[in-house]
Amino acid sequence: MNDTLAGWLQIIALLGVLALSYRPLGDYMARVLTSPRHLRVERVLYRLGGVDGDADQRWPVYLRSLLAFSLLSVLFLYGLQRLQNHLLLAIGMKAVSPGVAFNTAASFVTNTNWQSYSGESTMGHLVQMAGLAVQNFVSAAVGIAVVAALIRGFTRRHTDRVGNFWVDLTRIVLRVLLPIAFIFAIVLVAGGAVQNFHGVQSISTILGDHQSLTGGPVASQEAIKELGTNGGGFYNANSAHPFENPNAFTNFVEIYLLLVIAVSLPRTFGTMVGDRRQGYAIIAVMGLIWAASVAVITVNELHSVHSAAGHAAGGMLEGKEQRFGVWSSALFATSTTLTSTGAVNSFHDSFSPLGGGMTIFNMMLGEIAPGGTGSGLYGILILAVIAVFVAGLMVGRTPEYLGKKLGGREMKFASLYILTTPAVVLVGAGLAMALPGERAGMLNSGPHGFSEVLYAFTSAANNNGSAFAGLSVNTNWYNTALGLAMLIGRFLPMVFVLALAGSLARQQPVPATAGTLPTHRPQFVGLLTAVIVIVVGLTYFPALALGPLAEGLH
């Protein structure tokens, strides 16, 4: 089978399994988020935590619960890393330095999973399992909880309650993430991923060199790493590492896992708002953008591999694994940057300028196609609010989305949301480029070097976590600046989303008439796609022009 056929088959198979998952998983999550019944184990947990599982919260309370939980998580994770040498299963690792510990804590709590360290030489098994893996679950659940609150804003009326954060968090972890992650951890083990408690093992290679190999509970972490769109690898090489991602089969499973929740959430949305067509419209926009991105990256990578320069380099796939080839690498790269995963099975720094540029643009879109668990859906819903506002004016009515009017208050929160991430990216990258010391961290000169810096801040502020590589980010400045970018890029938008949810929930819905802008038709799908691409494109065009475009256009 040639590469092209295999590549196409892989894409078709992926779309097939995702389509099969859309309805059952989406509807299941809707049930989880709306059911009035608690499981026994949940009731025990609520009693332990002193939570009334039947009481809904107003949005500020929901937000406070979320922030308090996240702050505690950051502190716990920071402490765990700093003290790991005194604890169990350290497998000889030293205490993590303050800069890295802060950066890593911020990174895993924000679902970014940016790693300025090498997992196998920094983190012991306890930190990996009790710290990082736990955050892989709960940070993903936090994202879904926020979008659940937003959807309730659309469905509820005359109320100031948007749900109960603790209930949402517990249910998503226990009923959604744990079972799926458990099953797929076994699948990955079956596929050849490592799952043990070994320490560092020294091995002699055929050539007589010594190599240190670290074992560990890899497969179990790998499953939630992808499922929760986390992306923080057990090993530095992430999903390019054969212990994490041994072969084409596990590669396929990992791509499926990192997409499946975000792809199914529009169904959850459609089901919860009582109009499944709304969900289809959203998934259509996500699908269009995803498909276009896959096409751009695949074409560019194929072109560069088959170019004269590529052949001169011995037909080498620099930065790509021979196991996966161009097609799987491009598919993985698109999916990981369009979700907030950031796991990589190839190195984006070595992509062609335009292919690598596309991975940056994917993240700049706000990771909404399909996006991170929860964050992708609330991100695209906010953009839908903006699109509905402009389009709604054009049909001569006060704009309304799903029956809720978009007035000054709603537009304030939506505007602040779309303002936050670009501000963090541009200011962060601007500062890094203005400070001579930080600029020196670039591996390459010229536009490619700039792309490395731009990529880092785009990845951090959008909570992606993938790295272009090439940039030396393990400095105090980068650890701190990127850590802050992750925290601001994660929690400030959540504040605005929850505030919007509160403001929507209070409203009396307006009945739909022929004069109402329909938001389920192809017309709206096209409009929303155009709004997303144009608004994001306009924001970042100058920066992209000086990076990937300057490098890629000849």
Add this chain to the structure above:
Amino acid sequence: MSSLTTLEPPLPQGEMPPQPERHRVAGGLLDPRQMLTSLPAAARKLDPRVMVRNPVMFVVEVGSVLTTLEAVRTPSVFAWVITAWLWLTVLFANLSEAVAEGRGKAQAETLRRTRTDTVARRLADWRPGAGDLREEEVPASGLRLGDHVVVQAGQIIPGDGDVVEGVASVDESAITGESAPVIRESGGDRSAVTGGTKVLSDRIVVRITSKPGETFIDRMIALVEGAARQRTPNEIALNILLASLTIVFLLAVVTLQPFAIYAGAEQSIVILVALVVALIPTTIGALLSAIGIAGMDRLVQRNVLAMSGRAVEAAGDVTTLLLDKTGTITLGNRQAAEFLPVEGVAVARLADAAQLSSLADETPEGRSIVVLAKERYGLRARAEGELGHAEFVPFTAQTRMSGVDLAEDGRHRLLRKGAATAVMQWIREHGGHPTAEVGPMVDAIASSGGTPLVVGEVVEGAAGGATASVLGVINLKDVVKAGMRERFDELRRMGIRTVMITGDNPMTAKAIADEAGVDDFLAEATPEDKMALIKKEQAGGKLVAMTGDGTNDAPALAQADVGVAMNTGTSAAKEAGNMVDLDSNPTKLIEIVEIGKQLLITRGALTTFSIANDVAKYFAIIPAMFAGVYPGLRHLNIMGLHSPTSAITSAIVFNALIIVALIPLALRGVRYKPSSAAKLLSRNIWVYGLGGLLLPFVGIKLIDLVVQFIPGLK
């Protein structure tokens, strides 16, 4: 309102105003002179304290100051050209607002002239029926709420109020522009008078209902001048979006400098400012307030005064229209539609008898019978003299009949036409007996929504003895105004439900509702029913608009989201509503809705246009900035612009000129054709979205062809 079986004397009602022309484009084309005369006002608005209220244009003004300083410090042709065009951009924005306001000012001037210092004749301790009261002369500005003043023929009414005594004809042309005088009388729904209007005949006593300085005319002046203008909810929401886009673009450009320095292409202040101005949504930012003012102005030109911009916007959102049947859906009065003779009577004979008996009936119903007989049976209305000895019996509310007593060949022929019960009674009194078929005929007409009038004849022979018989029945029907069904269909396509309100019984109401094509009706409606209906609709999230004139309409007018009071109505109604229609034409409600929608569409369309423009500007400016260091970026110069400086200049010139070019559109409003939301959106996306994307490519290229010849620009 007519009832089923009695013919009541019609209310003294003025002629219905003629149907306004459909989709009359108000404001017309922009007069270039208007631009020139508005220039000083536009320049005055450059004051930063004024500009800061418009965040987008304030950024442009600050940018203009920066480039001016830069141009002074390091002069170059390029810097000065950009500086000049940036200032022009700000000026053009102010110009659009000044032109919009200027139109209102002229109107306000005319109004102000009527508000002369009237002297009021105040009556102390007026009570109903009291004669010989002490009069004192006070300036109109000294009148208080509840004062009573007397106004006689030739005098100006000193303030808004209600007539409490007397009847007078009043010239209201000062506010309505209508020269025909109107009758104002105490009690009832025609008691309100407006300060500044002139009494033409008789004497009235008016109770003042407004404080000085807050009269209707004062409010009108404030409204048309735009002084009372407050930002509307949608305008605020849009402003928030525009401000945040402005911040995003500011950030994008400010952070571009470190990137540019790294690339070895540090940019001058002039170029950075130019880039910011090109990107931020200046087109919509410049025209936003003009669009709002012009929207109010379009209403004023249709003789509708909206008390707030909020009301105009709400009009666009209306989902339910409550329309009074009489005057709105049907012509004010019922009209004869057919003659139905009893067996054995020729229809021509019935028509003749009906016409003769209606000659003395001056009510509109009576006249319509005469007209129908003439039109359908060629019977000319005969004057009194032609009939020989004829004695006319005029219509009275007591007899509920009209008719004529004719003396022909020594015989007396008595004809009567009127309410069925009255005429049948009359026949019986003359010894006749209506045939059995008359009853069912009357009932059939009543149940179809018409009013049956019975025509009876008594022939008294010379020898005495009389034959009395019923000749037939006239069907008086409500006549639905021409074109109403089409309008309701249009409204339905716009997603607006129409509900007809009538005092008729459900059967009659249904018949008319079906004929007119309204979606629903409320029969035998009392003010309480109306109120309950509005509340019910609102509870379902709907926005309700209605018209009203009577005092008992006031609570419903206040409750409705858009309440249009008729100018002929009581002051209570005018206070309660949020719009007043000076023409008192209830059908105008539909136009008000359209104007509200047009206002929002204009804003949305220009916002889309403004944002779409940015794409072309990037393709002009980015290669101009960086093609020097990264030659690959030359490929982005798809317009093939002459040089970096000419490219940037062209983008800025385009950006400024497009504002001027769109001022007429902003004032007139975009073309609006009632249709479904999906169709409207498609059209506007193609025109303003795609147009906004492509037009600047052409525009900038054309400007570049000229600009490149400016000496020293390179």
